[in-house]
Amino acid sequence: MKLGFRNFFYWLGWDLIKWAIVLMPPLILPALFIVIRDFIPFESASAAVFVILIIASIFFALLSSIRLTLVTPLAVIRSKPVLKGSWNMTRGKWWRIFGNSWMIYLIILAYQLGLSIALSVLSFPASKVLGSVSVPLMKLFSILMLYFYVGLMFSVPVLVAAFFSCAVYRMLLKEKEQTEAGAIAPRG
Amino acid sequence: MKKDEVKKVSLWRQTLRDLRGLHKSFRLWVLAATAIFPLIIYAYVILIGGIDELASGSRPKVSEEDPLFFLVTLAASAPFFISSRFYIFATLCKRTI
Numbered sequence: 001m002k003l004g005f006r007n008f009f010y011w012l013g014w015d016l017i018k019w020a021i022v023l024m025p026p027l028i029l030p031a032l033f034i035v036i037r038d039f040i041p042f043e044s045a046s047a048a049v050f051v052i053l054i055i056a057s058i059f060f061a062l063l064s065s066i067r068l069t070l071v072t073p074l075a076v077i078r079s080k081p082v083l084k085g086s087w088n089m090t091r092g093k094w095w096r097i098f099g100n101s102w103m104i105y106l107i108i109l110a111y112q113l114g115l116s117i118a119l120s121v122l123s124f125p126a127s128k129v130l131g132s133v134s135v136p137l138m139k140l141f142s143i144l145m146l147y148f149y150v151g152l153m154f155s156v157p158v159l160v161a162a163f164f165s166c167a168v169y170r171m172l173l174k175e176k177e178q179t180e181a182g183a184i185a186p187r188g
Numbered sequence: 189m190k191k192d193e194v195k196k197v198s199l200w201r202q203t204l205r206d207l208r209g210l211h212k213s214f215r216l217w218v219l220a221a222t223a224i225f226p227l228i229i230y231a232y233v234i235l236i237g238g239i240d241e242l243a244s245g246s247r248p249k250v251s252e253e254d255p256l257f258f259l260v261t262l263a264a265s266a267p268f269f270i271s272s273r274f275y276i277f278a279t280l281c282k283r284t285i
Contacts, residue, residue: 012270073281077281096199
C-alpha cells in the first residue's frame, strides 16, 4: 500500500469534517438557546429547554464520535465512502466500541497520573538543588520540565488513540469477513 | 463458546497488544516523538530566552507570555503536528490493515 500526498489531504479533509459533525451540535445548540431564550415565556421552561438542548448535544456528540471512529483509518487508505462506511461498519457495535474506548481512556488516565507523580517527584529535588545555585537556572529548568511534561501528556494519548481506531477497524473488518464467509454464524 | 462462532477480540486488549509491538518500530517512536514537536519549538525559544536572561540578567526579548509569540509558534508548529499525526496513522494502517 502506497500512501502519499493525496492520502494526506484526503485524510485531513475527512478528519476536519468528522470533528465538525461531532462538535457542531454542542457548539450550535447553546447558541441557538441564546437566540430563542427571549421567546420562552417562563424562567423554568427556559431552564428546561437549556437542559434538554445540552443533553441532546452531548448525546449526539457521543453517538457520532463512536460511529465515526473509523473515519480516520478509512480516510488514510482512501476507502470510499468514508462517513457512510464508518457509520455502517459500527452499526450494532456502539456499546462495544464505547466500552472499549473507556478502558483506553482509563489506561491513558492512569498513565497521565503516573507521569505527573513521577515527574513531580523527580523535578522537585532537582529544582531545589538548581535553585540553590541560580534562580534563573531553576526557572529555566521548571519551564523546560513543564513543556516536557505537557508534551508527554498529549503525544502518548494521540498515539494510543491512533492505535485504538486502527485496531477497531482491523477487528471489525476481520469479523465482517468471517461473518460474510457464510459458514460462520455471528455470535450474540 | 461454540467453534463456529466469530471470535470477538477485546478491542482495548488488542490496542495494548499493538502498542506492545511498538518498541520494534523505530520509525513509530520517531513519529510519536514528532507529535510533541510544537512543544519542542516552544521549549527551544524559551530556552534561548532563558539563556539570554542568564547571560545578561535582563528580561529576554522573546517571552512565552507574548500572545504574538504564542500564535506564531502555534502557526509554525501546526503543520508538523498535523503531518506527524497523519504519518502515525499511515504507518499503523500499513502495518495493521
